[in-house]
Amino acid sequence: MYRIITFGIIEFFSLALLASNIWTFALFAFDKRQAEKNLRRVNEGVLIFFALTGGAGAACAMLETGVPGKKIAKFRIATAAGLIFLLVPIMHIAHGLTLDRIVRFVEIEQQFENWPAELNGYRIAFMGDFHMIPHEETAKIIAEINERNVDLLLLGGDFTHRNHHYQGTIRELSRATAPDGIFGVEGNHDCYVRVFAQKNFYGITPLDNNGVSIRDGFFLAGVHDLWNRDPCIETATSNATAGDFILLVSHNPDVAMQQPTLNTDFILSAHTHAGQITFFGFPFYLLRGGITEYGTRFARGFSHSADGTPVFVTTGVGDLYAVPRILSRPEVVIFTMHGA
Numbered sequence: 001m002y003r004i005i006t007f008g009i010i011e012f013f014s015l016a017l018l019a020s021n022i023w024t025f026a027l028f029a030f031d032k033r034q035a036e037k038n039l040r041r042v043n044e045g046v047l048i049f050f051a052l053t054g055g056a057g058a059a060c061a062m063l064e065t066g067v068p069g070k071k072i073a074k075f076r077i078a079t080a081a082g083l084i085f086l087l088v089p090i091m092h093i094a095h096g097l098t099l100d101r102i103v104r105f106v107e108i109e110q111q112f113e114n115w116p117a118e119l120n121g122y123r124i125a126f127m128g129d130f131h132m133i134p135h136e137e138t139a140k141i142i143a144e145i146n147e148r149n150v151d152l153l154l155l156g157g158d159f160t161h162r163n164h165h166y167q168g169t170i171r172e173l174s175r176a177t178a179p180d181g182i183f184g185v186e187g188n189h190d191c192y193v194r195v196f197a198q199k200n201f202y203g204i205t206p207l208d209n210n211g212v213s214i215r216d217g218f219f220l221a222g223v224h225d226l227w228n229r230d231p232c233i234e235t236a237t238s239n240a241t242a243g244d245f246i247l248l249v250s251h252n253p254d255v256a257m258q259q260p261t262l263n264t265d266f267i268l269s270a271h272t273h274a275g276q277i278t279f280f281g282f283p284f285y286l287l288r289g290g291i292t293e294y295g296t297r298f299a300r301g302f303s304h305s306a307d308g309t310p311v312f313v314t315t316g317v318g319d320l321y322a323v324p325r326i327l328s329r330p331e332v333v334i335f336t337m338h339g340a
Contacts, residue, residue: 009277009322009323009324010093010096010097010324010326013089013093014093017086017089017090017093020050020053020054020057021054021055021056021057021060021086022054022057023050023054023057024050024051024053024054024055024056024057024058024061025054025057025058025060025061026057027042027046027047027050027061028047028050028051028057028058028061028062029061029064030042031047032061047075048074048075048078051075051078051079051081051082052078052081052082052085053082053085054082054086055079055080055081055082055083055084055085055086056082056083056086058075058078058079058082059079059082059083062075062076062079092279092280092326092327095326095327096324096325096326096327099329100324100325100326100327100328100329100330101325102329102330103137103141103317103329103330103331103332104329104330104331104332105144105148105331105332105334106331106332106333106334107334107336108333108334108335108336109336109338110266110335110336110337110338111337111338111339111340112245112265112266112337112338112339112340113339113340114243114245114265114339115218115245115265115337115338115339115340116215116216116217116218116245116339117339118216118217119215119217119218119337120337120338120339121336121337121338122151122152122215122218122336122337123148123149123150123151123152123334123335123336123337124150124151124152124153124154124247124334124335124337125145125148125150125152125153125154125176125178125332125333125334126153126154126155126156126249126268126312126314126332126333126334126335127141127154127155127156127270127314127316127317127331127332127333128155128156128157128158128187128251128269128270128271128314128316128317129156129157129158129187129270129271129273129314129315129316129317129318129320130155130158130159130160130166130169130316130317130318131158131159131160131189131316131318131319131320131321132160132162132165132318132319132320132321133169133317133318133319135168135169135171135172138168138169138172138173139172139175141317141332142172142173142175142176144332145176145178145332145334146175146176146177148334150176150178150334151178151179151180152178152179152180152181152182152183152214152220153173153176153178153181153182153183154182154183154184154220154249154268155173155182155183155184155185155204156184156185156187156249156251156268156269156270156271156314156316157184157185157186157187157188157189157190157225157251157270157271158187158188158189158190158251158270158271158316158318159187159189159190159195160189160318160321161189161190161191161194166190166194166195166198167198170195170198170199170202170204171202173202173204174202174203174204180214180215181204181205181214182203182204182205183204183205183206183207183212183220183222183249184199184204184205184206184207184222184249185206185207185208185222185223185224185225185249185250185251186206186208186224186225186228186229186251187225187251187252187270187271188225188226188227188228188251188252188271190225190228192206192208192224192225192228192229196208206222207220207221207222207223207236207249208222208224209222209223209224209230209231209232209235209236210222210235210236210239211236211237211238211239211240211246213239213240213241213244217243217244217245218244218245218247219237219239219240219241219244219245219246219247220246220247220249221233221236221237221240221246221247221248221249221264222236222248222249222250223236223248223249223250223255225251225252226250226251226252226254226255226258227252231250231252231255231259232259233248233250233255233259233260233261233263233264234259234260234263236248237263237264240263245265245266246263246264246265246266247264247265247266247267247268248261248264248266248267248268249267249268249269250267250268250269251269251270251271252269252271252292253267253269253271253272253292253294253298253303253311253313254292254293254294254298255269256269256305256306256309256311257293257294257305257306258306260307261305261306261307261309262307262308262309264309265309265310266309266310266312267305267309267310267311267312268311268312268314269298269311269312269313269314270313270314270316271291271292271298271313271316272286272291272292272298272299272300272313273315273316273320273325273328274299274300274315274316274325274328274329275296275299275300275328276319276320276323276324276325276326276328277323277324277325277326277328278326278327278328279327280327281327281328282296283296283299283300283328286299298311298313299313300313300314300315300328301313312333314331314332314333315328315329315330315331316330316331317330317331317332318330
């Protein structure tokens with residue numbers, strides 16, 4: 001676990017759940033005391049409501065003081081349902097406080113018909129959405145990448161400019177030992193002038209609606225961010241040689257739906273954070289629009305562009321300021337490339 005736990009959304013809901021169950025316990029205990037003194041009781045409907053919203057409190061109260069009233073089955077059913085409902089937020093909170101704070105490394109064996117046979121086994125690491133990731137965590141990620149012997153490191157954009165945080169992040173990223181270099185595109189949160197200047201200072205090559213031949217038969221291209229400037233896939237890939245395998249990096253995957261991609265073979269994107277806060281992994285937040293115009297199509301993992309080019313969207317490695325990840329684990333993806 002790499003982030004210092006501060007009071008935020010997860011902690012707020014944890015306290016709310018705790019308070020709800022303590023209140024339910026107190027309410028049931030109060031009702032029992034009123035019954036013993038033949039005083040006015042708590043309304044049965046109120047008790048059932050709180051049994052549903054504070055199942056643990058209701059269960060503890062009934063074990064301690066007994067079931068209120070004569071309708072034992074009704075209260076037991078409500079309490080059982082409340083316990084089941086309670087498990088859902090507890091599971092999400094637990095995941096958000098544990099696994100969702102640990103960056104995982106995903107190894108993918110990927111085949112393409114157009115991939116040069118002489119480059120079989122070529123390894124490409126890809127990550128994005130760095131935001132407020134602590135510098136010491138970035139250093140650990142790079143140390144792990146160096147252990148995994150990648151040939152190329154690609155950065156999908158989105159740094160944080162608050163307190164010049166991006167400078168330290170880029171410094172740590174530059175320590176990667178990738179023989180064919182480190183390349184990156186801008187994200188929607190980036191001031192590309194500052195980010196690109198910092199990348200150049202540390203020997204990271206910005207992809208700015210342009211591309212470069214990495215090896216014979218392998219061309220790498222990158223475009224502007226869709227929200228910041230004017231991405232153009234055609235311009236970025238214009239210097240590729242006929243027959244090249246063209247790998248395109250675009251922070252925002254929506255570009256793949258709005259521009260022709262038939263001249264590219266594979267597209268890597270970030271941006272959506274897998275929905276950031278999900279319900280058992282389903283990114284309801286993406287359905288509201290704003291982040292992407294295509295719902296859950298580009299939530300995470302593999303998809304396709306409008307004309308069929310494979311697109312892979314990483315969940316990213318950082319959090320967006322104080323918004324936690326819930327069942328959307330941060331990741332670094334390493335592709336081992338093969339010809340079909």
